Amino acid sequence: MTRIRSRLLATSGGAIALVVSCALPAAAHVTVVPQEAEQGSYTTLTFRVPNERDDARTVKLEIVIPQEQPLTSVRVKPHPGWSYQLEKVKLDQPVEAHGSQVTEVVRKITWTAGANAGIGATEFEEFQISIGRLPTAERMVFKALQTYDSGEVVRWIEEAAPGATTEPEHPAPVLKLVPKADETPEPTAEVAAKDDDPALILSVAALLLGAGGLAAGISARRR
Structure with a gap:
C-alpha cells in the first residue's frame, strides 16, 4: 500500500511539474542571425523580433551600431509595411574605405510600422541589413530598443558578465567575430x-x- 501511495505521489508530482512548465512563457528576445561572422568581411545580418505582449503590438525597432566600431557600409533591406531611418554621426578620426576617407557613419537604424503594420501577439518579424567591413575584434554588441503601441519600451541592451553561465534579463544581440580562414600557404x-x-x-x-x-x-x- 505504501509503495502504491509513493508511486501515485511521484506521478502526480511529475504531472504538476509538467503543467507548470507548460504554463511558463518561453524566453524570447531580439536576436541576430547569424551569430558569427569573419573579421574584415561584409555580411548580411537578420534581427529577429518576437512580440512578447498579448495586449500590445510592436510598432518600432531601433538597432544601435557600436560607435567605437564604425561601419563604413550599412545598407537596409526594405521591409513591407515598415519605414526606416538612418541616424548618422561624424567620426573624430576619418577612416579609409575603397580609397576614400569616410567622415560620417550610421549610428542607429530605426524601423517604424505603418498604419496597418506591426507585430502582434504570437508573431515575430525579421529585419535585414548588409554591413561591412567588420572590425578586427572578438564581437559586436548591437543594442536594441523595442517599442509597443502601448508606449512601453523594452531595452535589449544588457551584456553578459565574463564567465557568466546565464544570460541577463534583457540581453543585447551579440555578433561573434572570428579571424578569416588562412589560405593554403606557399612553400617556404x-x-x-x-x-x-x-x-x-x-x-x-x-x-x-x-x-x-x-x-x-x-x-x-x-x-
Missing part, C-alpha cells in the same frame, strides 16, 4: 631548397641508371 624557401637539393637529384638519377642496367643484363642472359 627551406622546403623549396630541399626539393631542389642536388644530392637528392643525383640519387634519383643513380637509381634510374641502376634499374636500366639491371634490365639490360636480364635481357642479355635470356638471349
Whole structure:
C-alpha cells in the first residue's frame, strides 16, 4: 500500500511539474542571425523580433551600431509595411574605405510600422541589413530598443558578465567575430631548397641508371 501511495505521489508530482512548465512563457528576445561572422568581411545580418505582449503590438525597432566600431557600409533591406531611418554621426578620426576617407557613419537604424503594420501577439518579424567591413575584434554588441503601441519600451541592451553561465534579463544581440580562414600557404624557401637539393637529384638519377642496367643484363642472359 505504501509503495502504491509513493508511486501515485511521484506521478502526480511529475504531472504538476509538467503543467507548470507548460504554463511558463518561453524566453524570447531580439536576436541576430547569424551569430558569427569573419573579421574584415561584409555580411548580411537578420534581427529577429518576437512580440512578447498579448495586449500590445510592436510598432518600432531601433538597432544601435557600436560607435567605437564604425561601419563604413550599412545598407537596409526594405521591409513591407515598415519605414526606416538612418541616424548618422561624424567620426573624430576619418577612416579609409575603397580609397576614400569616410567622415560620417550610421549610428542607429530605426524601423517604424505603418498604419496597418506591426507585430502582434504570437508573431515575430525579421529585419535585414548588409554591413561591412567588420572590425578586427572578438564581437559586436548591437543594442536594441523595442517599442509597443502601448508606449512601453523594452531595452535589449544588457551584456553578459565574463564567465557568466546565464544570460541577463534583457540581453543585447551579440555578433561573434572570428579571424578569416588562412589560405593554403606557399612553400617556404627551406622546403623549396630541399626539393631542389642536388644530392637528392643525383640519387634519383643513380637509381634510374641502376634499374636500366639491371634490365639490360636480364635481357642479355635470356638471349
